[in-house]
Amino acid sequence: MVRETNRHPIFWSFRRCPYAMRARLAVCSAGIQVELREILLRDKPDAFLRASPKGTVPVVELVDGTVLEESRDVMHWALSQNDPDGWLDVQHRDPDGTAAFLDALDGPFKTHLDRYKYASRFDPEAALKHREEGAAMLAKFDSKLATQPSLSGDRNGLLDFATLPFVRQFRIADAIWFDAQPWPHLHHWLQAFLESRQFASVMKKYAVWQEGGVGVTFPEAIENKTCDASKAGPSVE
Numbered sequence: 160m161v162r163e164t165n166r167h168p169i170f171w172s173f174r175r176c177p178y179a180m181r182a183r184l185a186v187c188s189a190g191i192q193v194e195l196r197e198i199l200l201r202d203k204p205d206a207f208l209r210a211s212p213k214g215t216v217p218v219v220e221l222v223d224g225t226v227l228e229e230s231r232d233v234m235h236w237a238l239s240q241n242d243p244d245g246w247l248d249v250q251h252r253d254p255d256g257t258a259a260f261l262d263a264l265d266g267p268f269k270t271h272l273d274r275y276k277y278a279s280r281f282d283p284e285a286a287l288k289h290r291e292e293g294a295a296m297l298a299k300f301d302s303k304l305a306t307q308p309s310l311s312g313d314r315n316g317l318l319d320f321a322t323l324p325f326v327r328q329f330r331i332a333d334a335i336w337f338d339a340q341p342w343p344h345l346h347h348w349l350q351a352f353l354e355s356r357q358f359a360s361v362m363k364k365y366a367v368w369q370e371g372g373v374g375v376t377f378p379e380a381i382e383n384k385t386c387d388a389s390k391a392g393p394s395v396e
């Protein structure tokens with residue numbers, strides 16, 4: 160008997176990884192179902208490393224054997240099939256600006272975030288310098304959000320969902336400090352996301368995939384729009 164999940168692309172994931180989070184958000188919004196395999200980064204399964212020897216999540220193995228190894232590629236793959244909420248509108252309007260924004264996010268901003276949040280792994284004495292550099296970028300996001308509801312324009316789209324998981328991490332590093340910054344628009348934008356049903360849908364906890372096993376169907380159902388941006392969701396730790 161062919162199992163139902165065999166027909167879905169395989170999505171290798173790690174729940175708390177912001178790259179995997181943005182990719183799950185896009186898959187969910189596109190209404191595509193995948194076989195999600197939750198892994199531990201400290202104990203990567205052989206099957207995952209065979210699919211993608213570089214060993215970072217997310218990775219999506221398509222049914223035709225194509226392997227997507229970058230979160231941005233996964234977002235584009237999903238949204239180019241179905242984009243009911245217009246996430247790609249911003250890219251259609253301004254392809255160069257969108258690419259430059261995402262490059263700055265995945266490049267300098269992520270560098271500062273890591274060297275601030277995980278300072279002990281880098282140079283502990285440089286933590287505050289990196290917080291300052293990251294904060295300068297966050298202040299720019301706040302200024303943009305003062306003039307329009309979302310980084311992508313009049314509603315959350317590609318730029319927002321690519322960014323929100325990383326801003327969430329920046330806050331987690333020191334929530335008291337983050338909440339005390341003069342960024343009312345950024346705070347509101349992040350909070351609305353954290354309380355959304357969309358966020359709750361992609362943050363469910365799944366058992367770690369076992370070699371030889373079958374993952375879980377994600378999202379569990381697409382008919383009832385579990386990823387609907389308009390609905391509030393339960394709080395997620």
Ligand SMILES: N[C@@H](CCC(=O)N[C@@H](CS)C(=O)NCC(=O)O)C(=O)O
Pocket residue numbers: 173175176177178179200214215216217228229230231
């Ligand atoms: N450029 C990659 C970066 C992905 C990435 O670095 N993911 C982290 C987890 S958040 C990872 O898998 N790191 C490998 C490890 O920790 O061993 C993407 O956009 O998908």
